[in-house]
Amino acid sequence: MSTHAQHAPHPTGLAQKLADSGLRSTPQRELVYDVLxxxxxxxxxDEVFARVKPELPGISLATVYNCLETLVQCDLVRAVNFERGPTRYCPNLCPHAHFHDEATGQTHDIDLPPVLFAKLRAELPAGFDANAVEITFRGKAKTSSN
Amino acid sequence: MSTHAQHAPHPTGLAQKLADSGLRSTPQRELVYDVLxxxxxxxxxDEVFARVKPELPGISLATVYNCLETLVQCDLVRAVNFERGPTRYCPNLCPHAHFHDEATGQTHDIDLPPVLFAKLRAELPAGFDANAVEITFRGKAKTSSN
DNA sequence: GTTGCGCCTTAGAATCATTCCAATTCGTTG
DNA sequence: CAACGAATTGGAATGATTCTAAGGCGCAAC
Structure with missing residues (x-):
């Protein structure tokens, strides 16, 4: 029965990145990443938990939190926050902004030219050393596709 | 009409702004705003609560939350969030960014030229209508003055 | 191939900020 | 002064997340 590749090695080399940090690849971590x-x-x-559970019924919410935290630590996903709402997770690693639709609660990635990030950083007064910039728009999105 | 102005009318016309929204000026609201x-x-x-209490020992934390919410509603202060930390309050109404010092937890206002805000907005794809932009830097600030 | 050892997962308790609730107080107005 | 609605209050409730203690599991050494 070994001809079935039930878990094809992860397309993006998750196992590799984990190993780089001295961590193991586990079914839970693979699946959580896959879902993202x-x-x-x-x-x-919670949403990740719901999506993962059918596949791995024994998984616990605590583990989902652990896996997400691990993935963030390994720079495989980004944690995103709006106001004090629950943390959301984003596998898009290129610098980008987020648009939070107040009507639907949906979140959209907004690509920005790198030069804009540079210009923002350039505005920081001397003595401020930023290692991250977060940009969030809030408003309504009337995407025809939705 | 007494000649004693025990509570000098608030320098920034809080009572006025409250009235505009059909709300009353109360000692609690005045004081919370004053502290900010x-x-x-x-x-x-919590910090506002601590600063307000000596002045008005009977005030409750719930009231502080209520007052802060009211002030935000009246556009007298802005609520600011970092990650999932407790909400912070900022009386600076001009558009500006925030720098969150990861070492000390301190928050600094960063003024940005309006043109930058405009450029950010200009990057939004058609169909996205933003009524607010939030910009947050994270990193270390080695302010000599502090 | 059994035994350790340490990493992972798990369930449930604990935490923290915030909101909700029902009861009281306060200012105004009638 | 009586009544009404707005504001405040303390405590309970909520929701997301983290902590904790107890197994499990895989892999290396024997």
């Missing part, structure tokens, strides 16, 4: 890559709608931990 | 204007270090609700 598959539906990139910035799900919350 | 006096020390503009982006305090949390």
């Amino acid at each position: 890559l598959t539906k990139r709608d910035h799900p919350t931990a | 204007l006096t020390k503009r270090d982006h305090p949390t609700a």
Whole structure:
């Protein structure tokens, strides 16, 4: 029965990145990451839990939190926050902004030219050393596709 | 009409703004606002509570939350969030960014030229209508003055 | 191939900020 | 002064997340 590749090695080399940090690749971590890559709608931990459970019924919410934290640590996903709402997770690693639709609660990635990030950084007074910039728009999105 | 102005009418016309929204000016609201204007270090609700209590020992934390919410509603202060930390409050109404010092937890206002805000907005794809932009830097600030 | 050892996962308790609720107080107005 | 609605209050409730203690599991050494 070994001809079935039930878990094809992860397309993006998750096992590799984990190993780089001295961590193991586990079914839970693979699956959580998979879920994030598959539906990139910035799900919350609860939503990830719901998507993962059918596949791995024994998994616990605590583990989902652990896995997400691990993935963030390994720079495989980004944690995103709006106000004090539940943390959302985003597998898009290129610098980008987020648009939070107040009507639907949906989150959209907004690509920005790198030069804009540079210009923002350039505005920091001397003595301020930023290692991250976060940009969030809030408003209504009337995407025809939705 | 007494000649004693025990509570000098608030320098920034809080009573006025409240009235505009059909709300009353109360000692609690005045004091909470005062505290925010006096020390503009982006305090949390708990910190505001602590600063307000000596002046008005009977005040409750719930009231502080209520007052802060009211002030935000009246556009007298802005609520600011970092990650999932407690909400902080900022009486600076001009558009500006925030720098969150990861070492000290301190928050600094960063003024940005309006043109930058405009450029950011201009990057939004058609169909996205933003009514607010939030910009947050994270990193270390080695302010000599502090 | 059994034994350790340490990493992972798990369930449930604990935490923290915030909101909700029902009861009381306060200012105004009638 | 009586009544009404707005504001405040303390405490309970909520929701997301983290902590904790107890197994499990895989892999290396024997």
